[in-house]
Amino acid sequence: MPVPRLDLSLVPRPSRVSPRPGRFVLGRDTTVRTLPGAEPAAALLRTLIGRDTRLPLHASADGRIVLALDPELEGLGDEGYGLTVSPQALLLRAAGPTGLLRGVQTIRQLLPPEALSGGVPGTDTWELPCAEISDVPAYPWRGAMLDVARHFQPVEYLHRYVDLMALHKLNTLHLHLTDDQGWRMPVDAYPRLTGVGARRARSQDGPTGPDGARFDAVPHSGSYTKEELRALVRHAASLGVEVVPEIEMPGHARAALAAYPELGNDPSRELDVWTHWGVCDTVFGVHEEVFDFCRTVLDEVMDVFPSRHIHIGGDECPTTEWERSPAARARAAAEGLPDARALHGWFLGRVGAHLVERGRVPLGWAVTGSELPLDFTVMTWHEPTHARTAVERGHRVVAAHHRATYLDYAQSGDPGEPVAQPGAPVPLRTVHDHEPAPAAWPEEQRALVLGTQAHVWTEYARTPDEIEYLSYPRLCALADRSWSGGRGDWPGFVERLRHHTARLDALGVPYRPLDARPSPAASAGTARIRP
Numbered sequence: 397m398p399v400p401r402l403d404l405s406l407v408p409r410p411s412r413v414s415p416r417p418g419r420f421v422l423g424r425d426t427t428v429r430t431l432p433g434a435e436p437a438a439a440l441l442r443t444l445i446g447r448d449t450r451l452p453l454h455a456s457a458d459g460r461i462v463l464a465l466d467p468e469l470e471g472l473g474d475e476g477y478g479l480t481v482s483p484q485a486l487l488l489r490a491a492g493p494t495g496l497l498r499g500v501q502t503i504r505q506l507l508p509p510e511a512l513s514g515g516v517p518g519t520d521t522w523e524l525p526c527a528e529i530s531d532v533p534a535y536p537w538r539g540a541m542l543d544v545a546r547h548f549q550p551v552e553y554l555h556r557y558v559d560l561m562a563l564h565k566l567n568t569l570h571l572h573l574t575d576d577q578g579w580r581m582p583v584d585a586y587p588r589l590t591g592v593g594a595r596r597a598r599s600q601d602g603p604t605g606p607d608g609a610r611f612d613a614v615p616h617s618g619s620y621t622k623e624e625l626r627a628l629v630r631h632a633a634s635l636g637v638e639v640v641p642e643i644e645m646p647g648h649a650r651a652a653l654a655a656y657p658e659l660g661n662d663p664s665r666e667l668d669v670w671t672h673w674g675v676c677d678t679v680f681g682v683h684e685e686v687f688d689f690c691r692t693v694l695d696e697v698m699d700v701f702p703s704r705h706i707h708i709g710g711d712e713c714p715t716t717e718w719e720r721s722p723a724a725r726a727r728a729a730a731e732g733l734p735d736a737r738a739l740h741g742w743f744l745g746r747v748g749a750h751l752v753e754r755g756r757v758p759l760g761w762a763v764t765g766s767e768l769p770l771d772f773t774v775m776t777w778h779e780p781t782h783a784r785t786a787v788e789r790g791h792r793v794v795a796a797h798h799r800a801t802y803l804d805y806a807q808s809g810d811p812g813e814p815v816a817q818p819g820a821p822v823p824l825r826t827v828h829d830h831e832p833a834p835a836a837w838p839e840e841q842r843a844l845v846l847g848t849q850a851h852v853w854t855e856y857a858r859t860p861d862e863i864e865y866l867s868y869p870r871l872c873a874l875a876d877r878s879w880s881g882g883r884g885d886w887p888g889f890v891e892r893l894r895h896h897t898a899r900l901d902a903l904g905v906p907y908r909p910l911d912a913r914p915s916p917a918a919s920a921g922t923a924r925i926r927p
């Protein structure tokens with residue numbers, strides 16, 4: 397077990413840590429004093445740290461653990477907090493309730509790693525090193541996107557995914573709920589979306605080769621209930637994580653078209669839920685019925701997900717079908733658009749306006765966002781320079797270009813990597829080096845960058861273990877950099893991560909080992925997903 401070094405072992409790294417002499421001893425008689433407004437943090441402390449240490453952590457007016465809201469810490473924003481650990485007391489303060497939730501995760505990381513595996517039977521005292529910590533995140537958006545459309549994941553796993561995110565102070569789970577290959581959220585007004593769209597007959601097996609694609613013979617299906625999704629939202633909120641749903645349009649919509657062919661460009665065409673990976677040509681039509689559909693679906697989505705942002709996709713939408721369709725071309729002309737290609741931005745703008753009317757912020761994938769109204773927050777996924785182009789125009793941006801944030805690519809060039817999307821690897825260091833808003837940019841442009849997020853697309857990652865292997869430790873790197881901002885220092889991160897992996901071990905995360913050899917010469921199997 398590595399010896400924890402306070403200054404090195406917290407992930408993400410706090411803004412300021414000063415080690416102090418002594419230890420705070422947590423035992424059966426340790427109680428918690430909760431000041432008004434700190435109740436959610438007290439509940440989380442009891443759930444997480446009570447479970448970790450198997451201690452009761454009862455409430456009392458003279459508790460040695462003190463949780464308090466403190467307006468004096470307003471300068472630390474919604475998520476900042478101050479933590480003072482002395483031999484006599486542990487004092488956690490923040491201006492708002494979310495800051496306290498972040499501080500609870502820091503307390504957890506100050507415990508010995510073995511506590512995270514549910515405690516050691518018979519152990520009823522735990523020591524925390526004394527310290528003074530003042531901590532504030534660099535970016536308000538620190539997220540992870542999980543694609544549950546390509547491969548459905550059980551809702552229990554989404555709870556665990558959120559738990560692990562929260563340990564790393566990540567605050568946004570973006571759920572990719574629909575795509576060509578599956579629709580996972582029930583919509584009362586359109587029951588066939590999950591009735592038909594949640595099941596595909598088979599799946600492409602491996603990358604498309606010179607002879608085309610190969611397929612397995614295994615049907616794949618799954619969808620959530622609204623109650624499961626609401627419970628996920630509540631669980632995430634208790635950890636200070638917001639769940640942002642995504643409903644893809646106008647492309648990546650084949651599962652919806654399989655359920656409701658009348659929403660397509662050619663209403664008489666029957667389509668299956670797509671079994672290939674890649675970019676599908678079939679897209680929504682542009683007749684009014686389609687917009688009624690999108691608005692109705694999004695109303696139900698907003699009812700389940702209270703998030704400020706609602707993602708409506710927008711990526712990889714071939715316009716060939718519209719260009720060939722007399723009805724779509726006529727619609728483009730009637731709307732005064734230059735051509736059928738311009739229907740893409742027009743479509744998203746109309747649907748986005750519906751969200752804006754309801755007080756939400758539309759979020760879309762974008763190359764640079766030039767086709768989208770400025771009230772869209774854009775996720776620039778393509779080139780690193782595109783985030784800058786988008787903020788120059790005035791968009792708010794989640795800067796997440798694929799060469800640094802797509803965790804479906806392999807973590808190394810080792811042919812023994814057990815799971816990966818074809819393409820060049822995205823190594824741990826590249827993720828850590830990603831700076832959403834470089835210091836050299838003008839301040840007003842940097843202010844428009846909300847942050848960044850990682851993306852776990854799941855064409856090739858089928859199981860929770862595979863998802864977790866792709867996610868860790870790269871999500872630690874993204875969390876570290878997006879919390880610490882320009883203060884990212886790679887050697888320091890690696891050093892802290894060497895200690896942090898003991899926490900991942902305790903939590904049973906099948907992460908890629910740090911010393912797995914990065915070169916193609918490495919023998920297959922150095923980086924195994926444990927069963």
Ligand code: TNX
Binds near residue numbers: 711802804
């Ligand atoms: C691009 S760019 C996609 C996904 C794929 C992913 C594979 C974007 C938002 N979409 O549909 O799953 O690449 O890496």
